[in-house]
Amino acid sequence: MGEVKLIGTHQSFPCARIEWGLKIKGVEYEYLKEDLSNKSDLLIESNPVHKKVPVLIHKGNPIAESLVILEYIDETWKDNNAHSLLPQNPYERALARFWAKFIDEKCVISVWGACVAQEGEEKEKAVEGAIETLSHLEKQIKGKKFFGGEKIGYLDIVAGWLSYWLSVLEELGEIELVNAERFPCLHEWGKNFINTSPIKDCIPPREDVLAYFSFGINYVRSMAPNKA
Amino acid sequence: MASSSDNEEVRVLGKWASPFSNRIDLALKLKGVPYKYSEEDLANKSLDLLKYNPVHKKVPVLVHNGNSIAESLVILEYIDEVWNNNNNHAFLPQDPYHRALARFWCKTLDDKILPAIWNACWSDEKGREKAVEEALEALKILQDELKDKKFFGGETIGLVDIAANFIGYWVSILQEIAGLELLTIEKFPKLYEWSQEYINHPVIKEGLPPRDELFAFFKASAKK
Numbered sequence: 516m517g518e519v520k521l522i523g524t525h526q527s528f529p530c531a532r533i534e535w536g537l538k539i540k541g542v543e544y545e546y547l548k549e550d551l552s553n554k555s556d557l558l559i560e561s562n563p564v565h566k567k568v569p570v571l572i573h574k575g576n577p578i579a580e581s582l583v584i585l586e587y588i589d590e591t592w593k594d595n596n597a598h599s600l601l602p603q604n605p606y607e608r609a610l611a612r613f614w615a616k617f618i619d620e621k622c623v624i625s626v627w628g629a630c631v632a633q634e635g636e637e638k639e640k641a642v643e644g645a646i647e648t649l650s651h652l653e654k655q656i657k658g659k660k661f662f663g664g665e666k667i668g669y670l671d672i673v674a675g676w677l678s679y680w681l682s683v684l685e686e687l688g689e690i691e692l693v694n695a696e697r698f699p700c701l702h703e704w705g706k707n708f709i710n711t712s713p714i715k716d717c718i719p720p721r722e723d724v725l726a727y728f729s730f731g732i733n734y735v736r737s738m739a740p741n742k743a
Numbered sequence: 744m745a746s747s748s749d750n751e752e753v754r755v756l757g758k759w760a761s762p763f764s765n766r767i768d769l770a771l772k773l774k775g776v777p778y779k780y781s782e783e784d785l786a787n788k789s790l791d792l793l794k795y796n797p798v799h800k801k802v803p804v805l806v807h808n809g810n811s812i813a814e815s816l817v818i819l820e821y822i823d824e825v826w827n828n829n830n831n832h833a834f835l836p837q838d839p840y841h842r843a844l845a846r847f848w849c850k851t852l853d854d855k856i857l858p859a860i861w862n863a864c865w866s867d868e869k870g871r872e873k874a875v876e877e878a879l880e881a882l883k884i885l886q887d888e889l890k891d892k893k894f895f896g897g898e899t900i901g902l903v904d905i906a907a908n909f910i911g912y913w914v915s916i917l918q919e920i921a922g923l924e925l926l927t928i929e930k931f932p933k934l935y936e937w938s939q940e941y942i943n944h945p946v947i948k949e950g951l952p953p954r955d956e957l958f959a960f961f962k963a964s965a966k967k
Contacts, residue, residue, distance in 0.1 A: 564855075564884055565851075573840070576840050578844075579847060580846075580847050582846075582850075583843050583846045583847050584843070586842075586843065587839050590842065591839045605821055605825050606810050606812070606821070608820075608821070609818070609820070609821040612817045612820065613812065613813060613814050616814055617798065651798055
């Protein structure tokens, strides 16, 4: 006890990824809740480069960036009964890393963009772009229960925000991206993922996520240049 | 020397002037792995590129035994995992914490440091001051990470050193064209020293594109 600490905020899906990873591995940890409007000294010391959450602290050593932390968790706790998060085969590992980067960069950006865009041609185009991006994931999950196969793996954890946080963004952005008609496999995966333990044990209340994203979307919209 | 898998075909689709593409050349040369290189014209993408990287249609792409992998940092880790016997130069240490640190710095290079320097070198008058400030800030955090080590990987070239090829080589060319002083011996003595060790490393030296050609290439881009 006290050996593993996680600095994070519950509404943040990158932080949720770390909880999922630790719980799947059966690792006990202490959650240090961070107020991002008033960053703690510990956060700033532990992640001086980015000053962001999540940060994992293990035996006093801090690690930042959720994808990096997930790989660290997988490599450090590998003797437990818990399964590996990443595949064993180097090519499959490379594919998992490729898709994780795609989800974290292309998907997050295009979905966020589609939500933030306000009505008209700009919004239509942004929504089309997000759908195109998500269609790649539909192809990847086809025929599988989870991206990791029979069990939840690294890529499921990285994509996990699509099973819950996405619907909040869709509501705020007044759009629908993933539904059973357009992306039946991704939709099914999302339902399976969010209803599996330990995933469902550490998702934040919907109203907290709503408030969190709502603030962000309004901020971005208020910064956008006025259109003539 | 290459490991037992050296009879399997290794292909690289790349662009000679791209530091991301060059990372793959450096990595394979450090491992002693022979490979076939194809230069891609991104204005006229080959069928192979579209086949092997349908999602992004970009370089670099590594093709090994018919399996294709895109994204330079993903490719680097793959190369390190596949060609990993004692005779091969390891890019990552064994210890999970130091592996995590290396991955963190590779990501920070790509997400924060390279863009800041690139922006400064291509900035217009209006945004120049701020862009240069951010570039210098980025170089500082990188130098702070280097500390007193010979390379980011310690005594030998590691994953971060390979990923930092842009810093070690491209920056001096781009800053000269832009008329800026970013990575200099006065401003960043330790990082500058690292860059000199880097470009004079016997394998790296052979793997980098010729300076005058790279200079001409970017100078021509600057004029457009």
